[in-house]
Amino acid sequence: xxxxxxxxxLGNLRTSQVLRYLGPGFLVTVGFIDPGNWxxxxxxxxxxxxxxxxxxxxxxLMLILLQGMSARLGIVTGRSLAANVRQHFPRPVAxxxxxxIVLACVATDLAEYLGAALxxxxxxxxxxIVGAPITVGIVLFSILGQGHERxxxxxxxxxxxxxxxxxxxxxxxxxxxxxxxxxxxxxxxSSDSIVIAMGMLGAVVMPxxxxxxxxxxxxxxxxxxxxxxxxxxxxxxxxxVLSMGMGWLVNSAMIIVAAAxxxxxxxxxxxxxxASTTLQPLAxxxxxxxxxxxxxxxxxxxxITSSLAEANVITGYTGRPEDPHSRYYQLALIVTSVxxxxxxxxxxxxxxxxxxxxxxxxxxxxxxxIPLLLLVGNRRVMGTYAxxxxxxxxxxxxxxxxxxxxxxxxxxxxxxxx
Numbered sequence: 289x290x291x292x293x294x295x296x297x298l299g300n301l302r303t304s305q306v307l308r309y310l311g312p313g314f315l316v317t318v319g320f321i322d323p324g325n326w327x328x329x330x331x332x333x334x335x336x337x338x339x340x341x342x343x344x345x346x347x348x349l350m351l352i353l354l355q356g357m358s359a360r361l362g363i364v365t366g367r368s369l370a371a372n373v374r375q376h377f378p379r380p381v382a383x384x385x386x387x388x389i390v391l392a393c394v395a396t397d398l399a400e401y402l403g404a405a406l407x408x409x410x411x412x413x414x415x416x417i418v419g420a421p422i423t424v425g426i427v428l429f430s431i432l433g434q435g436h437e438r439x440x441x442x443x444x445x446x447x448x449x450x451x452x453x454x455x456x457x458x459x460x461x462x463x464x465x466x467x468x469x470x471x472x473x474x475x476x477x478s479s480d481s482i483v484i485a486m487g488m489l490g491a492v493v494m495p496x497x498x499x500x501x502x503x504x505x506x507x508x509x510x511x512x513x514x515x516x517x518x519x520x521x522x523x524x525x526x527x528x529v530l531s532m533g534m535g536w537l538v539n540s541a542m543i544i545v546a547a548a549x550x551x552x553x554x555x556x557x558x559x560x561x562x563a564s565t566t567l568q569p570l571a572x573x574x575x576x577x578x579x580x581x582x583x584x585x586x587x588x589x590x591x592i593t594s595s596l597a598e599a600n601v602i603t604g605y606t607g608r609p610e611d612p613h614s615r616y617y618q619l620a621l622i623v624t625s626v627x628x629x630x631x632x633x634x635x636x637x638x639x640x641x642x643x644x645x646x647x648x649x650x651x652x653x654x655x656x657x658i659p660l661l662l663l664v665g666n667r668r669v670m671g672t673y674a675x676x677x678x679x680x681x682x683x684x685x686x687x688x689x690x691x692x693x694x695x696x697x698x699x700x701x702x703x704x705x706x
Contacts, residue, residue, distance in 0.1 A: 309523040311440035312504040313531030314357060315593050318443050319497045320592035321450060321538045322396075323403025324582065324649075326560055327642045328487040329539055333546025334557040336481045337466070339545055341471040343485045347492035348536040350686045352528055354493065354657065355501050357664045357675070359524045359684065362502035363390075363517065364673045367672050369502040370604025373659050376669060386605035388655045392495045393598035395648035396626050400591040401628040402638055403560075407584025410564050411577075420632045423591050424625050430592050431599075431621060432612055436507045439592070447534060453582035454541035460575045463547040468544055486693045492539070494649055495656040501528075503610060549575075559638060561690035598624045610694035654691045661687060 332340045358369055365372055370389075373382050401420050408419030430439060477485060505524065550557050551571050557563045560583065568576040599620040600610050608616045631641065661683045665675040675683060 289501050290408070307568075308506050309520070310527050310530065311437075311444070312501060312507065312524070313355070313527040314444045314447055314534070315440060315504050315596070316497045316501050317531040318447055318586070318589040319396075319494055319500070319593045319597075320351065320492050320535050321447075321542075321582070321586050322400055322491075322594075322644060323406070323560065323587055324399045324642055325488075325491045325539055326403065326542065326586065328484065328491045328541035330453060330470075330546045330550075330557055330560065330563050332481075332484045332488055334550035334555065334563075335484065337547040337551040338468040338471040338544065339476040340481060340485055340488060341468065341540055342473060342475050343488045344536060344539045344543065345472050346475075347489045348532055348539075350489075350690060351493055352532045353679075353682060353686055354498055354660065355532065356525060356528050357660055357679075358498045358501040359505045359528060360521060360673060361465065361660070361664055361670070362505040363520055363524060364670050366506070367502075368406040368506070368604045369401060369499050369656075369660060369663070370601050371607075371610070372502075372663050372669065374605055374607060376663060376666075377613075377659065382605065385655050385659055386601070388652045389495055389499060390598070390605075392649050392656075393594065393601060394624060394650035395645040396494065396496050396594045397591070397598060397624060398628040398631055399645035400587060401630055402587075402592045402641055403583060404587030404591050405632060406638060407580060407587045410561070410580035411584055416638075417633055417635070420629055423588055424629065426588055426594050427595050427625070428621060431596055432618060436504075440507075443589055443592065444517060446585045447538075449585045450582045451534065451538055451541075451587075453578040453585075454538055454545065457545050457571070457575055457578050458541055461545055461571050462552070463544055463548045464552075468547070472540070487691065488539075489693050490650050490653070492535075493653065495652050496594055496597040496601070498656050498660060499601050499604075503597070503600040503604070506610075512612040514672075521673075524542065560642075561638065595621055595625065610667055654687075657687045657690060 329344075332343075361372060362368060367375070370386070373385050377385070388531055401423050402416070404423040405414075405416035405419035408414040408422060414422070430442065434442065462471040463584055520556070540608055546557070546563070549555075549567060550563070555570070557566060563574055564579050565585075567579055599612075599617050602620040603610045603614070603617050604607075606616075608614065611617055661680075663669050663673075665680050665683070
Protein backbone atom coordinates (compact mmCIF):
# COMPACT_ATOMS: atom_id res chain seq x y z
CA UNK A 289 0.00 0.00 0.00
CA UNK A 290 1.31 3.46 -0.90
CA UNK A 291 2.23 5.96 1.81
CA UNK A 292 -0.25 8.41 0.33
CA UNK A 293 -3.09 5.89 0.49
CA UNK A 294 -2.16 4.85 4.02
CA UNK A 295 -2.23 8.47 5.12
CA UNK A 296 -5.75 8.73 3.77
CA UNK A 297 -6.81 5.83 5.91
CA LEU A 298 -5.02 7.10 8.99
CA GLY A 299 -5.70 10.80 8.61
CA ASN A 300 -8.66 12.84 9.75
CA LEU A 301 -12.04 11.64 8.56
CA ARG A 302 -13.14 13.89 5.70
CA THR A 303 -16.21 13.91 3.51
CA SER A 304 -14.14 13.24 0.39
CA GLN A 305 -12.62 10.16 2.04
CA VAL A 306 -16.02 8.85 3.10
CA LEU A 307 -17.42 9.28 -0.41
CA ARG A 308 -14.37 7.54 -1.87
CA TYR A 309 -15.04 4.40 0.15
CA LEU A 310 -18.82 4.28 -0.21
CA GLY A 311 -19.99 1.73 -2.76
CA PRO A 312 -19.76 -1.96 -1.80
CA GLY A 313 -22.81 -1.74 0.43
CA PHE A 314 -24.85 -0.10 -2.32
CA LEU A 315 -24.04 -2.96 -4.71
CA VAL A 316 -25.58 -5.23 -2.10
CA THR A 317 -28.56 -2.96 -1.41
CA VAL A 318 -29.95 -3.16 -4.94
CA GLY A 319 -30.27 -6.91 -4.35
CA PHE A 320 -32.80 -6.47 -1.55
CA ILE A 321 -35.10 -4.18 -3.49
CA ASP A 322 -35.32 -6.76 -6.26
CA PRO A 323 -38.53 -8.15 -7.85
CA GLY A 324 -38.87 -10.71 -5.05
CA ASN A 325 -39.11 -7.84 -2.58
CA TRP A 326 -41.59 -6.06 -4.83
CA UNK A 327 -43.86 -9.12 -4.83
CA UNK A 328 -43.86 -9.53 -1.04
CA UNK A 329 -43.99 -5.81 -0.21
CA UNK A 330 -46.86 -5.10 -2.58
CA UNK A 331 -48.76 -8.15 -1.34
CA UNK A 332 -48.16 -7.11 2.28
CA UNK A 333 -49.24 -3.52 1.79
CA UNK A 334 -52.27 -4.44 -0.32
CA UNK A 335 -53.54 -7.06 2.14
CA UNK A 336 -52.58 -5.65 5.54
CA UNK A 337 -52.03 -1.95 5.03
CA UNK A 338 -49.23 -0.40 7.07
CA UNK A 339 -49.18 -3.10 9.76
CA UNK A 340 -46.10 -4.94 8.48
CA UNK A 341 -43.73 -1.98 8.20
CA UNK A 342 -42.00 -3.15 11.37
CA UNK A 343 -40.99 -6.38 9.60
CA UNK A 344 -38.89 -4.43 7.11
CA UNK A 345 -37.28 -2.42 9.92
CA UNK A 346 -36.40 -5.56 11.91
CA UNK A 347 -35.18 -7.38 8.79
CA UNK A 348 -32.92 -4.47 7.90
CA LEU A 349 -31.31 -4.50 11.36
CA MET A 350 -30.62 -8.23 10.95
CA LEU A 351 -29.25 -7.60 7.49
CA ILE A 352 -26.87 -4.89 8.71
CA LEU A 353 -25.40 -7.35 11.22
CA LEU A 354 -24.91 -10.18 8.70
CA GLN A 355 -23.64 -7.98 5.88
CA GLY A 356 -21.25 -6.26 8.28
CA MET A 357 -19.84 -9.65 9.27
CA SER A 358 -19.40 -10.61 5.63
CA ALA A 359 -17.60 -7.38 4.77
CA ARG A 360 -15.36 -7.68 7.83
CA LEU A 361 -14.42 -11.22 6.82
CA GLY A 362 -13.39 -9.92 3.41
CA ILE A 363 -11.35 -7.06 4.86
CA VAL A 364 -9.52 -9.06 7.53
CA THR A 365 -8.75 -12.19 5.48
CA GLY A 366 -8.41 -10.57 2.07
CA ARG A 367 -10.61 -13.32 0.64
CA SER A 368 -14.29 -13.74 -0.13
CA LEU A 369 -16.67 -15.89 1.88
CA ALA A 370 -16.57 -18.53 -0.88
CA ALA A 371 -12.77 -18.67 -0.83
CA ASN A 372 -12.74 -18.83 2.98
CA VAL A 373 -15.23 -21.71 3.06
CA ARG A 374 -13.14 -23.56 0.49
CA GLN A 375 -9.99 -23.06 2.58
CA HIS A 376 -11.27 -23.71 6.11
CA PHE A 377 -13.95 -26.39 5.73
CA PRO A 378 -13.55 -30.06 4.77
CA ARG A 379 -13.99 -30.58 1.05
CA PRO A 380 -17.33 -32.48 1.25
CA VAL A 381 -18.81 -29.81 3.53
CA ALA A 382 -17.53 -26.99 1.32
CA UNK A 383 -18.97 -28.80 -1.70
CA UNK A 384 -22.43 -28.83 -0.12
CA UNK A 385 -22.21 -25.13 0.69
CA UNK A 386 -20.92 -24.40 -2.82
CA UNK A 387 -23.54 -26.38 -4.74
CA UNK A 388 -26.43 -24.98 -2.71
CA ILE A 389 -25.35 -21.35 -3.11
CA VAL A 390 -24.87 -21.77 -6.86
CA LEU A 391 -28.38 -23.20 -7.16
CA ALA A 392 -29.72 -20.35 -5.02
CA CYS A 393 -27.93 -17.84 -7.25
CA VAL A 394 -29.49 -19.42 -10.34
CA ALA A 395 -32.92 -19.03 -8.71
CA THR A 396 -32.07 -15.43 -7.83
CA ASP A 397 -30.98 -14.74 -11.41
CA LEU A 398 -34.33 -16.01 -12.58
CA ALA A 399 -36.24 -13.60 -10.36
CA GLU A 400 -34.02 -10.64 -11.26
CA TYR A 401 -34.09 -11.22 -15.03
CA LEU A 402 -37.84 -11.75 -14.88
CA GLY A 403 -38.29 -8.49 -13.00
CA ALA A 404 -36.20 -6.59 -15.54
CA ALA A 405 -38.15 -8.21 -18.40
CA LEU A 406 -41.43 -7.15 -16.75
CA UNK A 407 -40.03 -3.64 -16.45
CA UNK A 408 -39.28 -3.53 -20.18
CA UNK A 409 -42.79 -4.83 -20.87
CA UNK A 410 -44.59 -2.34 -18.63
CA UNK A 411 -42.53 0.61 -19.83
CA UNK A 412 -42.02 -0.12 -23.54
CA UNK A 413 -44.37 -2.99 -24.34
CA UNK A 414 -41.41 -5.29 -25.08
CA UNK A 415 -42.35 -8.96 -24.52
CA UNK A 416 -40.46 -10.65 -21.65
CA ILE A 417 -38.95 -13.18 -24.06
CA VAL A 418 -37.21 -10.21 -25.75
CA GLY A 419 -36.63 -8.13 -22.63
CA ALA A 420 -34.75 -10.93 -20.86
CA PRO A 421 -31.98 -11.24 -23.52
CA ILE A 422 -31.69 -7.45 -23.55
CA THR A 423 -31.11 -7.62 -19.80
CA VAL A 424 -28.42 -10.27 -20.27
CA GLY A 425 -26.64 -7.99 -22.72
CA ILE A 426 -26.78 -5.08 -20.26
CA VAL A 427 -25.48 -7.33 -17.46
CA LEU A 428 -22.53 -8.61 -19.50
CA PHE A 429 -21.63 -5.11 -20.68
CA SER A 430 -21.88 -3.68 -17.17
CA ILE A 431 -19.70 -6.34 -15.53
CA LEU A 432 -17.19 -7.01 -18.32
CA GLY A 433 -17.10 -3.65 -20.05
CA GLN A 434 -16.99 -1.34 -17.04
CA GLY A 435 -14.44 -0.93 -14.29
CA HIS A 436 -15.49 -1.68 -10.73
CA GLU A 437 -15.67 1.99 -9.80
CA ARG A 438 -17.93 2.79 -12.75
CA UNK A 439 -20.10 -0.22 -11.93
CA UNK A 440 -20.56 1.03 -8.38
CA UNK A 441 -21.49 4.49 -9.60
CA UNK A 442 -23.98 3.03 -12.05
CA UNK A 443 -25.66 0.93 -9.36
CA UNK A 444 -25.80 3.92 -7.01
CA UNK A 445 -27.43 5.83 -9.87
CA UNK A 446 -29.97 3.03 -10.29
CA UNK A 447 -30.75 3.17 -6.58
CA UNK A 448 -31.19 6.93 -6.77
CA UNK A 449 -33.68 6.57 -9.64
CA UNK A 450 -35.68 3.92 -7.73
CA UNK A 451 -35.68 6.01 -4.56
CA UNK A 452 -36.77 9.17 -6.40
CA UNK A 453 -39.59 7.31 -8.17
CA UNK A 454 -41.01 6.03 -4.90
CA UNK A 455 -40.47 9.35 -3.14
CA UNK A 456 -42.57 11.06 -5.81
CA UNK A 457 -45.20 8.31 -5.55
CA UNK A 458 -45.49 8.98 -1.83
CA UNK A 459 -46.60 12.51 -2.70
CA UNK A 460 -49.01 11.28 -5.37
CA UNK A 461 -50.98 9.00 -3.06
CA UNK A 462 -52.95 9.73 0.09
CA UNK A 463 -50.84 8.27 2.91
CA UNK A 464 -52.16 7.99 6.45
CA UNK A 465 -48.93 8.85 8.26
CA UNK A 466 -50.67 8.55 11.63
CA UNK A 467 -51.16 4.86 10.89
CA UNK A 468 -47.89 4.31 9.01
CA UNK A 469 -45.28 5.77 11.37
CA UNK A 470 -46.23 3.80 14.52
CA UNK A 471 -46.24 0.59 12.47
CA UNK A 472 -42.50 0.98 11.86
CA UNK A 473 -41.70 0.28 15.52
CA UNK A 474 -44.84 -1.38 16.91
CA UNK A 475 -45.06 -5.08 15.95
CA UNK A 476 -48.43 -6.29 14.73
CA UNK A 477 -48.89 -9.82 13.47
CA SER A 478 -51.82 -12.16 12.95
CA SER A 479 -52.29 -15.70 11.74
CA ASP A 480 -53.27 -14.52 8.28
CA SER A 481 -50.32 -12.15 7.89
CA ILE A 482 -47.48 -14.28 9.24
CA VAL A 483 -46.65 -15.94 5.92
CA ILE A 484 -46.43 -12.58 4.13
CA ALA A 485 -44.27 -11.26 6.98
CA MET A 486 -41.94 -14.23 6.63
CA GLY A 487 -41.83 -13.65 2.90
CA MET A 488 -40.68 -10.07 3.50
CA LEU A 489 -37.93 -11.27 5.82
CA GLY A 490 -36.81 -13.95 3.39
CA ALA A 491 -36.69 -11.43 0.56
CA VAL A 492 -34.48 -9.03 2.55
CA VAL A 493 -31.87 -11.46 3.93
CA MET A 494 -30.58 -13.13 0.76
CA PRO A 495 -27.70 -15.66 0.49
CA UNK A 496 -26.08 -14.24 -2.63
CA UNK A 497 -25.87 -10.78 -1.05
CA UNK A 498 -23.94 -12.15 1.92
CA UNK A 499 -21.44 -13.76 -0.43
CA UNK A 500 -21.28 -10.70 -2.65
CA UNK A 501 -20.39 -8.25 0.12
CA UNK A 502 -17.27 -10.17 1.15
CA UNK A 503 -16.10 -10.06 -2.45
CA UNK A 504 -16.86 -6.51 -3.58
CA UNK A 505 -15.17 -5.11 -0.48
CA UNK A 506 -11.95 -6.38 -2.09
CA UNK A 507 -12.14 -3.38 -4.42
CA UNK A 508 -11.03 -1.22 -1.49
CA UNK A 509 -7.34 -1.07 -0.63
CA UNK A 510 -6.17 -1.44 2.94
CA UNK A 511 -2.99 -1.80 4.91
CA UNK A 512 -1.85 -4.51 7.26
CA UNK A 513 -1.47 -2.49 10.43
CA UNK A 514 -4.26 -2.51 13.04
CA UNK A 515 -4.75 1.24 12.61
CA UNK A 516 -5.23 0.98 8.85
CA UNK A 517 -7.59 -1.95 9.06
CA UNK A 518 -9.50 -0.29 11.87
CA UNK A 519 -10.04 2.79 9.76
CA UNK A 520 -11.30 0.76 6.80
CA UNK A 521 -13.62 -1.22 9.07
CA UNK A 522 -15.14 2.07 10.24
CA UNK A 523 -15.62 3.12 6.62
CA UNK A 524 -17.22 -0.25 5.91
CA UNK A 525 -19.61 0.09 8.84
CA UNK A 526 -20.71 3.52 7.64
CA UNK A 527 -21.11 2.24 4.09
CA UNK A 528 -23.21 -0.72 5.25
CA VAL A 529 -25.48 1.32 7.53
CA LEU A 530 -26.09 4.05 4.94
CA SER A 531 -26.74 1.67 2.06
CA MET A 532 -28.93 -0.73 4.03
CA GLY A 533 -30.78 2.28 5.44
CA MET A 534 -31.52 3.42 1.91
CA GLY A 535 -32.84 -0.04 1.08
CA TRP A 536 -35.06 0.08 4.17
CA LEU A 537 -36.56 3.39 3.05
CA VAL A 538 -37.32 2.09 -0.46
CA ASN A 539 -38.85 -1.16 0.82
CA SER A 540 -40.93 0.77 3.34
CA ALA A 541 -42.09 3.13 0.60
CA MET A 542 -43.27 0.13 -1.45
CA ILE A 543 -45.47 -1.04 1.43
CA ILE A 544 -46.76 2.46 2.15
CA VAL A 545 -47.74 3.09 -1.48
CA ALA A 546 -49.41 -0.33 -1.75
CA ALA A 547 -51.30 0.30 1.49
CA ALA A 548 -52.39 3.79 0.49
CA UNK A 549 -53.55 2.76 -2.99
CA UNK A 550 -54.65 -0.87 -2.87
CA UNK A 551 -55.52 -1.59 0.77
CA UNK A 552 -57.48 1.63 1.24
CA UNK A 553 -59.58 0.82 -1.85
CA UNK A 554 -60.02 -2.86 -1.02
CA UNK A 555 -58.17 -3.96 -4.18
CA UNK A 556 -56.56 -7.40 -4.17
CA UNK A 557 -53.20 -7.61 -5.95
CA UNK A 558 -51.82 -10.98 -7.01
CA UNK A 559 -49.02 -9.95 -9.37
CA UNK A 560 -46.68 -7.11 -10.23
CA UNK A 561 -48.39 -6.65 -13.59
CA UNK A 562 -51.80 -6.29 -11.93
CA ALA A 563 -50.34 -3.82 -9.44
CA SER A 564 -49.17 -1.67 -12.33
CA THR A 565 -52.44 -1.74 -14.26
CA THR A 566 -54.50 -1.16 -11.10
CA LEU A 567 -52.29 1.73 -10.00
CA GLN A 568 -53.17 3.87 -13.01
CA PRO A 569 -56.89 4.46 -12.38
CA LEU A 570 -56.37 4.79 -8.63
CA ALA A 571 -53.29 7.05 -8.53
CA UNK A 572 -52.87 8.37 -12.07
CA UNK A 573 -50.69 7.89 -15.14
CA UNK A 574 -47.58 9.36 -13.51
CA UNK A 575 -47.73 6.88 -10.63
CA UNK A 576 -47.94 3.96 -13.07
CA UNK A 577 -45.04 5.36 -15.10
CA UNK A 578 -42.86 5.79 -12.03
CA UNK A 579 -43.75 2.26 -10.92
CA UNK A 580 -42.58 0.83 -14.27
CA UNK A 581 -39.38 2.90 -14.31
CA UNK A 582 -38.48 1.86 -10.76
CA UNK A 583 -39.19 -1.81 -11.55
CA UNK A 584 -37.00 -1.70 -14.65
CA UNK A 585 -34.06 -0.16 -12.80
CA UNK A 586 -34.54 -2.52 -9.85
CA UNK A 587 -34.68 -5.55 -12.14
CA UNK A 588 -31.65 -4.57 -14.22
CA UNK A 589 -29.61 -3.47 -11.18
CA UNK A 590 -30.34 -6.62 -9.21
CA UNK A 591 -29.63 -8.74 -12.31
CA ILE A 592 -26.17 -7.20 -12.47
CA THR A 593 -25.36 -7.81 -8.82
CA SER A 594 -26.89 -11.28 -8.81
CA SER A 595 -24.79 -12.31 -11.82
CA LEU A 596 -21.75 -10.73 -10.21
CA ALA A 597 -22.35 -12.72 -7.03
CA GLU A 598 -22.86 -15.94 -8.96
CA ALA A 599 -19.64 -15.62 -10.93
CA ASN A 600 -17.72 -14.74 -7.76
CA VAL A 601 -19.19 -17.72 -5.91
CA ILE A 602 -18.28 -20.16 -8.69
CA THR A 603 -14.72 -18.87 -9.05
CA GLY A 604 -14.25 -18.63 -5.28
CA TYR A 605 -15.36 -22.20 -4.61
CA THR A 606 -13.33 -23.63 -7.52
CA GLY A 607 -10.19 -21.72 -6.61
CA ARG A 608 -10.16 -19.70 -9.83
CA PRO A 609 -9.35 -15.97 -9.99
CA GLU A 610 -12.32 -13.84 -8.98
CA ASP A 611 -11.50 -11.54 -11.88
CA PRO A 612 -13.98 -10.40 -14.57
CA HIS A 613 -11.15 -10.47 -17.12
CA SER A 614 -10.54 -14.21 -16.72
CA ARG A 615 -12.18 -16.52 -19.26
CA TYR A 616 -13.50 -18.83 -16.54
CA TYR A 617 -15.24 -15.90 -14.84
CA GLN A 618 -16.75 -14.75 -18.13
CA LEU A 619 -17.91 -18.27 -18.95
CA ALA A 620 -19.57 -18.50 -15.53
CA LEU A 621 -21.48 -15.27 -16.22
CA ILE A 622 -22.79 -16.51 -19.56
CA VAL A 623 -23.62 -20.10 -18.59
CA THR A 624 -25.49 -19.18 -15.41
CA SER A 625 -27.88 -16.90 -17.33
CA VAL A 626 -29.11 -19.82 -19.47
CA UNK A 627 -31.55 -21.35 -16.92
CA UNK A 628 -33.27 -17.98 -16.44
CA UNK A 629 -33.63 -17.50 -20.19
CA UNK A 630 -35.12 -20.98 -20.62
CA UNK A 631 -37.70 -20.52 -17.86
CA UNK A 632 -38.74 -17.08 -19.11
CA UNK A 633 -39.03 -18.48 -22.65
CA UNK A 634 -41.54 -21.04 -21.35
CA UNK A 635 -43.85 -18.17 -20.38
CA UNK A 636 -44.60 -19.41 -16.87
CA UNK A 637 -46.68 -17.32 -14.46
CA UNK A 638 -44.36 -14.57 -13.23
CA UNK A 639 -45.79 -14.44 -9.71
CA UNK A 640 -45.39 -18.20 -9.26
CA UNK A 641 -41.82 -18.00 -10.53
CA UNK A 642 -41.00 -15.21 -8.08
CA UNK A 643 -42.44 -17.16 -5.16
CA UNK A 644 -40.57 -20.34 -6.10
CA UNK A 645 -37.34 -18.37 -6.32
CA UNK A 646 -37.89 -17.17 -2.74
CA UNK A 647 -38.46 -20.78 -1.68
CA UNK A 648 -35.09 -21.73 -3.17
CA UNK A 649 -33.40 -18.93 -1.23
CA UNK A 650 -35.14 -20.04 1.95
CA UNK A 651 -33.80 -23.56 1.57
CA UNK A 652 -30.25 -22.34 1.05
CA UNK A 653 -30.09 -19.57 3.66
CA UNK A 654 -28.91 -21.76 6.59
CA UNK A 655 -26.04 -23.01 4.42
CA UNK A 656 -24.81 -19.41 4.12
CA UNK A 657 -25.42 -17.99 7.59
CA ILE A 658 -23.88 -20.91 9.51
CA PRO A 659 -20.45 -20.91 7.80
CA LEU A 660 -20.37 -17.10 8.01
CA LEU A 661 -20.92 -17.15 11.77
CA LEU A 662 -18.38 -19.94 12.25
CA LEU A 663 -15.71 -18.14 10.24
CA VAL A 664 -16.23 -14.67 11.72
CA GLY A 665 -16.26 -16.12 15.24
CA ASN A 666 -13.03 -18.10 14.70
CA ARG A 667 -9.91 -16.38 16.07
CA ARG A 668 -7.66 -18.53 13.89
CA VAL A 669 -9.34 -16.97 10.87
CA MET A 670 -10.09 -13.45 12.13
CA GLY A 671 -7.50 -12.92 14.86
CA THR A 672 -8.41 -10.00 17.09
CA TYR A 673 -11.25 -9.11 14.73
CA ALA A 674 -13.23 -12.25 15.58
CA UNK A 675 -16.75 -11.75 16.91
CA UNK A 676 -17.03 -10.95 20.60
CA UNK A 677 -19.51 -12.58 22.93
CA UNK A 678 -22.30 -10.07 22.31
CA UNK A 679 -21.94 -10.20 18.53
CA UNK A 680 -21.87 -14.00 18.63
CA UNK A 681 -25.09 -14.07 20.63
CA UNK A 682 -26.71 -11.58 18.27
CA UNK A 683 -25.52 -13.60 15.30
CA UNK A 684 -26.93 -16.81 16.74
CA UNK A 685 -30.23 -15.09 17.54
CA UNK A 686 -30.48 -13.70 14.02
CA UNK A 687 -29.59 -17.08 12.54
CA UNK A 688 -32.26 -18.84 14.59
CA UNK A 689 -34.90 -16.24 13.70
CA UNK A 690 -34.03 -16.07 10.01
CA UNK A 691 -33.64 -19.81 9.52
CA UNK A 692 -36.72 -20.62 11.59
CA UNK A 693 -38.94 -18.15 9.79
CA UNK A 694 -37.64 -19.24 6.42
CA UNK A 695 -38.46 -22.85 7.25
CA UNK A 696 -41.98 -21.71 8.12
CA UNK A 697 -42.09 -19.71 4.89
CA UNK A 698 -41.15 -22.83 2.96
CA UNK A 699 -43.83 -24.82 4.75
CA UNK A 700 -46.46 -22.16 4.17
CA UNK A 701 -45.54 -21.77 0.51
CA UNK A 702 -45.60 -25.47 -0.30
CA UNK A 703 -48.79 -25.79 1.69
CA UNK A 704 -50.46 -23.15 -0.46
CA UNK A 705 -50.60 -20.51 2.26
CA UNK A 706 -48.77 -17.77 0.38
